[in-house]
Amino acid sequence: MSMFGAVDLSTLAPATKPAGPAGGASAPTAGGPGAAGGGLPVPLVVDVDASSLRDVAEVSTRVPVIVILHSPRSQASADLAALLEGLATSYAGRFQLARVDVDAAPEVAQALQAQAVPTVVALIAGQPVPMFQGPVPEEQLRSVVDQLLEVAAANGVNGTIALDAAAGADSQTEEPEETEVERAAREAIEAGDFAAAEEVYTHAIAQNPGDDNLKVARNQVRLMGRLDGQDPHELIAAADAASADLEAALAGADAALALGDVNAALGRALEAVRTHQGEERETARLRLLELFEVIGSTSPEVAQARRRLATVLY
Known part of the structure; x- marks a missing residue:
């Protein structure tokens, strides 16, 4: 302790x-x-x-x-x-x-x-x-x-x-009854099949493209899948050791969020956008947008990060 x-x-x-x-x-x-x-x-x-x-x-x-x-x-x-x-x-x-x-x-x-x-x-x-x-x-x-x-x-x-x-x-104050989509995704997660859980939400989004909650849930599942079996501290150390490596940098952002450090997570993802070009920059940008949704669009940290992203891009 x-x-x-x-x-x-x-x-x-x-x-x-x-x-x-x-x-x-x-x-x-x-x-x-x-x-x-x-x-x-x-x-x-x-x-x-x-x-x-x-x-x-x-x-x-x-x-x-x-x-x-x-x-x-x-x-x-x-x-x-x-x-x-x-x-x-x-x-x-x-x-x-x-x-x-x-x-x-x-x-x-x-x-x-x-x-x-x-x-x-x-x-x-x-x-x-x-x-x-x-x-x-x-x-x-x-x-x-x-x-x-x-x-x-x-x-x-x-x-x-x-x-x-x-x-x-x-x-x-009981929680609403679990939907069929939530049940299927939960069972897939419990089985350790995050790809299947993501597919459940992807299919549901295709049926309900305006449901932002489904999109947030899918991004959360993606994050869980990326972190499955990983040590967040090791991911951060690897990101610091290879700052030019996009995959390592984004994994470091995921790890920081897993440890509850929202500002560090957003800062690492923003730095990945700033220091990469072309397709790699777009990959970093899309990952950052996913983190925005996972953290919460109304979060003050997200609002500040959005302003910094606009500065980096434009």
């Missing part, structure tokens, strides 16, 4: 936060919104993006929140997320689990300074508490969670989530 520096998210927290013993304030009283007797009526597990991060910070003033930054391209992060979901239930609502897909919400990953997936950080009274990066065995994970709960209690954050309410909230 490796610890990382905390960042100040105080602007997300409410103006009034529970004070710890040093401040002389007591924990939430019985019957209050965070009290163990009643419990906070929020989901036990929640998916978070930039628009809902403030809500999670609000919850953290009453109940500790554990945030896992993960990616569907990382089996290790999927495994850890599943382990944390189980712990959230076994700890009977003593913490909320917030899941952040770094591919869908890169701005949150950047705000929490996540350099790789999985990364786990906690929020207590709106403030981040660094936990760890990388996979962790369940026994060790329980120990870390226990320590976190002690820190939270010392700061007056010792409420719980009302499990009945959490179950009701979860049932109201």
